[in-house]
Every structure is written in C-alpha cells, then in structure tokens.
Amino acid sequence: MRLFRFLRPIRSAPVARERLQILLEYERNLVSQTDLIAVLREEILAVVGRHVTIDRDKVQIRVDRRAELSILAVGIQIPNETRMAAAARM
Amino acid sequence: MGKVIVVTSGKGGVGKTTSTAALGAALACTGSNVVVVDFDVGLRNLDVVMGAERRVVFDLINVVQGTAKLTQAVIRDKRIDTLYLLPASQTRDKDALTEDGIARVIAELRMRFDWVICDSPAGIERGATLAMRFADEAVIVTNPEVSSVRDSDRIIGLLDSKTLRAERGERMMKHLLIARFDPVRASRGEMLNIEDVLEILSVPLLGIIPESEEVLRASNLGTPITICGRDNAPSRAYFDAARRLAGEDVEMTIRSERKGLFSKLFGRKAA
Numbered sequence A: 001m002r003l004f005r006f007l008r009p010i011r012s013a014p015v016a017r018e019r020l021q022i023l024l025e026y027e028r029n030l031v032s033q034t035d036l037i038a039v040l041r042e043e044i045l046a047v048v049g050r051h052v053t054i055d056r057d058k059v060q061i062r063v064d065r066r067a068e069l070s071i072l073a074v075g076i077q078i079p080n081e082t083r084m085a086a087a088a089r090m
Numbered sequence B: 001m002g003k004v005i006v007v008t009s010g011k012g013g014v015g016k017t018t019s020t021a022a023l024g025a026a027l028a029c030t031g032s033n034v035v036v037v038d039f040d041v042g043l044r045n046l047d048v049v050m051g052a053e054r055r056v057v058f059d060l061i062n063v064v065q066g067t068a069k070l071t072q073a074v075i076r077d078k079r080i081d082t083l084y085l086l087p088a089s090q091t092r093d094k095d096a097l098t099e100d101g102i103a104r105v106i107a108e109l110r111m112r113f114d115w116v117i118c119d120s121p122a123g124i125e126r127g128a129t130l131a132m133r134f135a136d137e138a139v140i141v142t143n144p145e146v147s148s149v150r151d152s153d154r155i156i157g158l159l160d161s162k163t164l165r166a167e168r169g170e171r172m173m174k175h176l177l178i179a180r181f182d183p184v185r186a187s188r189g190e191m192l193n194i195e196d197v198l199e200i201l202s203v204p205l206l207g208i209i210p211e212s213e214e215v216l217r218a219s220n221l222g223t224p225i226t227i228c229g230r231d232n233a234p235s236r237a238y239f240d241a242a243r244r245l246a247g248e249d250v251e252m253t254i255r256s257e258r259k260g261l262f263s264k265l266f267g268r269k270a271a
Helices: A002-007 A013-049 A080-089 B016-029 B060-065 B099-112 B126-133 B146-159 B183-187 B194-201 B213-221 B233-245
Strands: A059-065 A070-076 B003-008 B034-038 B083-086 B115-119 B137-142 B173-181 B205-210 B251-254 B264-269
Touching (some): A013 A070, B003 B016, B003 B099, B003 B126, B016 B115, B016 B173, B016 B213, B034 B099, B099 B115, B115 B126, B126 B146, B137 B194, B146 B194, B194 B205, B213 B233
Parallel strands (some): B003 B137, B034 B083
Antiparallel strands (some): A059 A070
16 A cells, blocks of 8 residues: 555665665676776787787687687787798897 | 875765864864865865864965975864864865976875874765875775765775785774664664674774754854864764774764763774
8 A cells, every 4th residue: 555655664775775785796807808808909919019019909809708618819910021021020 | 294184985974074174173273283185176175164264374275386385285173273274275186286386285284283184075086096096094984874885895995906005915904884873763773784794895994973953053063073063962972983993992883863862882992
C-alpha cells in the first residue's frame, strides 16, 4: 500500500555502497591498464627505434583481455626504404 | 622547513575552500605561521571565504611570473596575525601557471611558513595536478555521496602517480576529511556511513565535519569557521582535524549539532 510507504525505512545507503564498490573496481582496472599500455608503448618504441626509424603515429598497441588469457598486439608500420637502410647497416 | 598540504577532491562544491580556510585558521591559532594558497586561477574564492577580497593587490600569477614579490602578494589576516593568504588571479587563466614557476614559489613559501596549505581547483586537469604536484601530504575532502566518493578515488590515483613525491618513489601521505556528514541520516541508512567511505577509499580518516548551517554563516561573514565561533560542531571538528594533521592523537568523535549528544564515540584513530 502506497499509503503506508512512509513507515518503511528507506535504506538507500547500502545500494550506494554496492554501486560504488562495483564501479570503482572496474575503473581502477581501467586506469592501471591504460598506464600499462602507455608504458609498454614507450619502451617498445625505444627498443625498435634504436634499429629502425619509425613514425610514432603509425604504431598501434592493444591489449585484448579475455577470460582465459590476454593478447598483447603490437603493430608498427615501417617504411620500406628504412628497412633497407637498416639491413644495409648490418 | 614548512610542510606543504594540498586540499583536493576532484568534485567541486564538496568543501575544499571552506576546509582550507578552516584548517589554516585552526593551525594558525596555535601560533604556527600558516599561508593558504588559492590555486583556482580564474575562479578564485579563498579570498572571499577568508574575508580578504578587498585587499587583493597582487596574486599567485604575479609571483610566478616575477612581476611581484612574494612579500607583496601575501595578505596578512586581520584576526590572526600568523595567518596569511596568497590569492589566485581572477583575470588570468590557468595556463599562466608553469611548473617551474610553481616549484619556485612553493620552495620560497616552504622557507617562510610552517604550513603551506594549497586549495586545489576542482577537476583533474592542469590546475589540480599543479596544486598537488609539490605537496608533502594531501587532504582529500569527500562528501558521503556516490559522485564525490568516485571522484575522490580518481584523485587518490593521481596523488599516487602525478606528484613529485610519487615519481621519486616516496610515500605520499593522504588524509580523508569527510564533510557534510549527517549522523542521523547515516544511522537510518539514508547516507553512506563513515565505515563505508573508509572501506571504499582506504585512506586514513582525518576528521568528520557534520552538515551544519554554521558553515554558510561563516562564509557569508567572510570568516573561516574556526575563527567564527569555537563552540559550534563543524568548528570543533575542524580544530580536531587540524590537531591530527599536526600529528596529535585526537580521539575521533562525530561532533553533533544537537546539544548533549555531541560525542558518538568511534574506536578508530586517525593514522
């Protein structure tokens, strides 16, 4: 009955608490993952960049998180003349 | 060498400026030299809360850019002579702040004062990250409400990654100040309680400031609440928090508005 609704205590705080716990667990992971990708990107670029000239805009780093395992995919475009030059130096 | 504290929150309107003024005045009452610094360039408000808006001549940007000396820009409080204000600029934007400039100003303030309390702007942009950049410790102001707690969590992440201390691998000490708390509503399950917030954020508690009409009264008068009246609940809560910040072991109580009911005891101590 709507009439007696005011008699029931409205306990909304437990809902707030639960929503926050779920949300923050997700968001904390998200932030740390973004940081990991940024760190990986810089370090991979540094290593590859020591041997070939690369265009920083043509680098893709992605992490696919799946239940069993995660896949780290790194895609770096290298112009042909650069690769030739690198091979010639060796 | 003074201690640099950043008062931050992520979310706006939770009580950063009120808390900066109240903690600054409470610390200055003990005879320590305190400067409160407004980092909210373009939207300064610490000057009005401190009641010094008509005395601003130079500001933080002038000092950062070298067009004014620090001694010209700081304003001495008329009520407590160990309390000073360094206002933000109202006409410039936050791009006028440079990291090197801020580093220089903070270093100079540290030499001259026992406490340097930086009032951070809301948000997680440049202004907020610069305000926390050189801090030794942080006071995170949170309201017991979902959006405020969420933003505090984000700010905690920034304090642990974007500050100079964090980058050097040193410990960034953090304190949680829960403001606008209503013990009656929390006991009815209508508001997140203290334990919930502490468990979610895992930061040691500095103080609990009860929701009170006195806070608006103090800001109307341009008086930090800890100068305005010492007997009201929020003022006593800020005095307790200031003592904990200074390293004293003060029992954690929820100061209540209602007379005779003002000490619901908590077993917890501020770390």
